[in-house]
Amino acid sequence: MKNNIKEALANPNLRGALGRFGNDYLVSREKAYTGKNFEELREKISSIKRSAAGRMEELADRFTQNMLSRGAKVYRAKNAQEARDYILNLAMARGVKKIVKSKSMASEEIHLNEYLNEKGLESVETDLGEWILQLSGQKPSHMVMPAIHMTRGEVADVFSGEINLQLSSDIPVLVKVAREQLRRKFLEAGMGISGANIAVAETGTLVITTNEGNGRLTTTLPPIHVAIVGLEKLVEKFADVEPILEALPRSATGQKITSYVTMITGPTPVIDAGGNVKPKELHIVLLDNGRSQMQADPVFKQALQCIRCASCLNVCPVFQIVGGHVYGHVYTGGIGTILTAFFNGFENASDIQNLCIGCERCKRFCPGKIDIPGLIRELRSRVVDKKGLPGIPKFVMQRVLPNRKLFHRLLKVAHAAQKPFQTGGLVRHLPLFLAGLTEGRSLPAIADKPFRDLVVALDDKKVAQEEQWQPRVGFFAGCLTDFIYPRLGVAVYKLLHHMGMQMVFPLEQTCCGMPAVYMGSRETAAELARQNIAAFEKAGVDYITTACPTCAHALKHHFVEALAGDPKWGERARNFSSKVYTFAALLAEKSNGGQNLKLAQTTGKVTYHDSCHMKGVFGITVEPRELLKSAGLELVEMEGPDRCCGFGGSYSIKYPEISQHILEKKLASIINSGAELLALDCPGCLLQLHGGLDSRDKNITVKHTAEILAEQLLP
Ligand code: SF4
Numbered sequence: 001m002k003n004n005i006k007e008a009l010a011n012p013n014l015r016g017a018l019g020r021f022g023n024d025y026l027v028s029r030e031k032a033y034t035g036k037n038f039e040e041l042r043e044k045i046s047s048i049k050r051s052a053a054g055r056m057e058e059l060a061d062r063f064t065q066n067m068l069s070r071g072a073k074v075y076r077a078k079n080a081q082e083a084r085d086y087i088l089n090l091a092m093a094r095g096v097k098k099i100v101k102s103k104s105m106a107s108e109e110i111h112l113n114e115y116l117n118e119k120g121l122e123s124v125e126t127d128l129g130e131w132i133l134q135l136s137g138q139k140p141s142h143m144v145m146p147a148i149h150m151t152r153g154e155v156a157d158v159f160s161g162e163i164n165l166q167l168s169s170d171i172p173v174l175v176k177v178a179r180e181q182l183r184r185k186f187l188e189a190g191m192g193i194s195g196a197n198i199a200v201a202e203t204g205t206l207v208i209t210t211n212e213g214n215g216r217l218t219t220t221l222p223p224i225h226v227a228i229v230g231l232e233k234l235v236e237k238f239a240d241v242e243p244i245l246e247a248l249p250r251s252a253t254g255q256k257i258t259s260y261v262t263m264i265t266g267p268t269p270v271i272d273a274g275g276n277v278k279p280k281e282l283h284i285v286l287l288d289n290g291r292s293q294m295q296a297d298p299v300f301k302q303a304l305q306c307i308r309c310a311s312c313l314n315v316c317p318v319f320q321i322v323g324g325h326v327y328g329h330v331y332t333g334g335i336g337t338i339l340t341a342f343f344n345g346f347e348n349a350s351d352i353q354n355l356c357i358g359c360e361r362c363k364r365f366c367p368g369k370i371d372i373p374g375l376i377r378e379l380r381s382r383v384v385d386k387k388g389l390p391g392i393p394k395f396v397m398q399r400v401l402p403n404r405k406l407f408h409r410l411l412k413v414a415h416a417a418q419k420p421f422q423t424g425g426l427v428r429h430l431p432l433f434l435a436g437l438t439e440g441r442s443l444p445a446i447a448d449k450p451f452r453d454l455v456v457a458l459d460d461k462k463v464a465q466e467e468q469w470q471p472r473v474g475f476f477a478g479c480l481t482d483f484i485y486p487r488l489g490v491a492v493y494k495l496l497h498h499m500g501m502q503m504v505f506p507l508e509q510t511c512c513g514m515p516a517v518y519m520g521s522r523e524t525a526a527e528l529a530r531q532n533i534a535a536f537e538k539a540g541v542d543y544i545t546t547a548c549p550t551c552a553h554a555l556k557h558h559f560v561e562a563l564a565g566d567p568k569w570g571e572r573a574r575n576f577s578s579k580v581y582t583f584a585a586l587l588a589e590k591s592n593g594g595q596n597l598k599l600a601q602t603t604g605k606v607t608y609h610d611s612c613h614m615k616g617v618f619g620i621t622v623e624p625r626e627l628l629k630s631a632g633l634e635l636v637e638m639e640g641p642d643r644c645c646g647f648g649g650s651y652s653i654k655y656p657e658i659s660q661h662i663l664e665k666k667l668a669s670i671i672n673s674g675a676e677l678l679a680l681d682c683p684g685c686l687l688q689l690h691g692g693l694d695s696r697d698k699n700i701t702v703k704h705t706a707e708i709l710a711e712q713l714l715p
Pocket of ligand 1 (some may be wrong): 251305306307308309310311312313335365366367368370371372
C-alpha cells in the first residue's frame with residue numbers, strides 16, 4: 001500500500017482532478033439540496049434501508065416471486081463464482097458471443113469481464129468511464145465516476161490507440177468516437193448485462209439510473225438482459241424508491257435528477273431489425289457474496305444502508321489526495337474499506353483501514369446515515385483483537401498509556417532530550433528516523449512546565465476564595481494542552497474565573513484514550529476511560545470541559561462506548577458524559593455569545609478554522625465565531641473552513657506524506673483569506689497549522705480562541 005500511495009502522490013494530474021472535483025462537488029451538492037431537508041431525507045432513507053436489511057431474506061423471496069410471475073428468472077448467487085458461472089452458462093446455452101455491459105459495481109466486484117473474456121466471450125463496457133478503463137486496462141477508482149483519475153489527454157491517447165488515429169483531447173471529439181464505436185456493439189450483442197440501483201420487492205421492479213443512456217440500450221436492445229443485483233439493493237415498497245432517487249443524484253454528482261431513470265418490471269418483448277417481435281429473456285442474479293454475513297453482524301449491518309452515492313469519497317480529505325487505486329480493491333474510500341472486509345475478506349482490509357484519518361466528515365454527508373468512521377474503528381479493533389499490535393505501539397498501549405505516572409515521566413525525559421533541537425519553543429529539524437516528523441511543519445517543544453504543575457500556583461488568593469464559586473467546572477486538559485500548550489489551560493482558567501466559575505483540575509486525570517481508540521486497542525481505551533471517570537467523580541464537578549474537541553469526543557462518546565458492556569462502569573460513563581461540553585460551547589452559553597465578557601476591543605482580520613471534531617461531531621460553528629467577533633475582530637472566511645488540516649493525531653506520523661498534502665491545501669486557503677490571525681479551537685490543529693505556517697515563513701499568528709479572548713479580558 002505504501003508503494004501505491006507513493007505512486008499516487010507522484011501523480012499531479014490525480015490530485016488536480018480530484019481536488020477540482022472535490023471543490024465543485026460541494027458547490028453543486030449544496031445547490032441541488034437547496035429547499036430539501038437533508039436530515040429528514042436521510043432519516044427516511046436510513047429507516048427504509050435498515051428495515052429492508054433486517055428482512056433481506058423475506059424481501060428477496062417476495063422480489064423473486066413477483067419477478068417469476070412476470071416471466072423473469074431469478075438466480076440466488078451465494079458468491080462471486082456462482083454468479084459468474086450462471087452468466088457464463090447462460091451465454092453458452094444461448095450461443096451468445098458478444099455482450100454489452102452498463103455500469104455495475106456488483107459486476108466489478110465479481111470480476112465478471114475478466115472471467116467472460118477468459119472464456120472467449122467479448123464483454124464490452126458501454127459506460128464512457130468504464131469503457132475508457134477497459135481499453136486502458138485499468139480498474140475504477142471511484143464508485144460513480146470510475147475514470148475520475150484520468151485527464152482528457154490520457155483519454156485521447158487511449159481512444160487514438162483504439163481507432164488508430166491521432167485524436168485531439170476535445171471532449172465532443174472523444175464522445176463522438178465513443179458513440180460511434182459503442183453503438184455498433186449494442187447492435188451486435190446477444191446479451192446485455194446491467195446492475196440496478198434499487199430492487200423493489202412489492203412489485204418486482206428494477207430501478208436503474210444512468211447519465212448516458214447506455215443503461216437503456218443495454219437493457220433493451222439485446223434479446224437477453226441479465227441484471228446483477230446485490231441483496232442490499234432490495235427495498236420493500238415502491239414508495240421507498242422516491243427518497244432514494246431524491247438523494248442519489250444529489251449526493252453522487254450534485255444533480256437534482258439523473259438523466260435516465262429506468263424501471264423494469266418483468267421482460268418486455270424485443271423488435272428485431274426486420275420488425276419481428278421476439279420474446280425477451282430477463283435474468284436477475286441476486287448476489288450475496290458476504291452480504292448475509294454483514295447482515296448477521298450487529299455492528300456492521302448498518303453498512304447495508306449504503307446507496308452507493310460515493311459522497312463519502314467525494315468529501316474525504318485522504319481520497320482527494322491519493323484517489324481510489326491505493327485501496328487495492330473494487331470498492332474504495334471509507335465505505336469501500338468496510339465492503340472490502342466483507343466481500344473480499346477481513347485480511348484484505350487490514351492495511352487499508354489505516355488510511356482513514358478519522359475526521360468523520362463522511363458521516364455528515366452520508367445519505368444512508370452510516371457511521372463510516374465508527375465502522376472503520378471497529379474494523380481496526382477487530383484486526384487488533386485478532387493479530388495484536390506490533391512491538392512499539394503494543395508497549396505504548398499496554399504499558400505506558402495506562403500507567404499515568406510512567407507516561408508523564410517519559411514526557412519529562414522527552415522534554416530533556418528535545419533541548420538540543422529546539423529554538424524559540426519550536427523543533428524545526430529532527431535527526432535520523434525522526435526527520436519525517438518535521439518535514440513540512442515545525443513541531444512545538446514540550447513545555448518546561450506542564451499545566452498540571454502550573455495550575456496549583458496560578459493564583460493562590462483566588463484559588464482559596466473560589467471554593468465558594470459556582471458552578472464547579474472540571475477541566476480536562478488532554479495531553480497537548482497539559483504538556484505542549486499549558487498556556488491554553490491558563491486561558492481557560494482566566495475565562496472561567498472571569499465568568500465567576502471555579503476551575504477544578506483533578507491531577508489524576510490522564511490521556512483521553514483517543515490514541516488507543518484509533519489504534520484499535522479497546523482495553524487501553526476502556527482503562528483510560530475508567531481512570532478519568534474516577535478522577536472527575538472524586539473531584540465532584542457540575543460540568544466537565546476541555547479546550548480540545550477530540551478529547552471532548554472521547555469524553556462524551558467514546559467513554560460510553562468503551563464501557564457499554566461493563567455493568568459497573570457503564571452507568572458511571574453515561575453520567576460523566578452528560579456533564580461534558582466543549583469549552584467554546586460552555587463559554588458561549590454562559591457568556592451569551594461573548595456579550596457578558598468584559599473584553600478590550602481589538603482590530604484586525606481573523607479567519608476561523610473549523611476543527612473536524614468540533615463541527616462534525618458537536619456541530620459547533622457559530623459559537624466560536626460569535627466569541628471572536630465580541631472581541632472586535634473582523635471575521636473573514638477562508639475557502640473550505642471545515643476542511644481537515646491533516647493532523648489526525650498519530651496519522652501525521654504514520655502517513656506524513658498524505659498529511660503534508662492535506663496541510664498544503666489548508667494553508668493555501670488560510671493564506672488566501674488575507675487574515676493576519678488564524679483562530680481555532682483544537683490544540684492538534686494548532687500544532688499542525690502553526691507548524692506548517694512557521695516552516696513556510698508565513699507571518700500569520702495562530703491562536704486558540706480561548707487564548708485570543710483571555711488576552712482581551714478587562715479586569
Ligand atoms: S456510505 Fe453513505 S456516503 Fe458513502 S456511498 Fe454509501 S450512502 Fe453514499
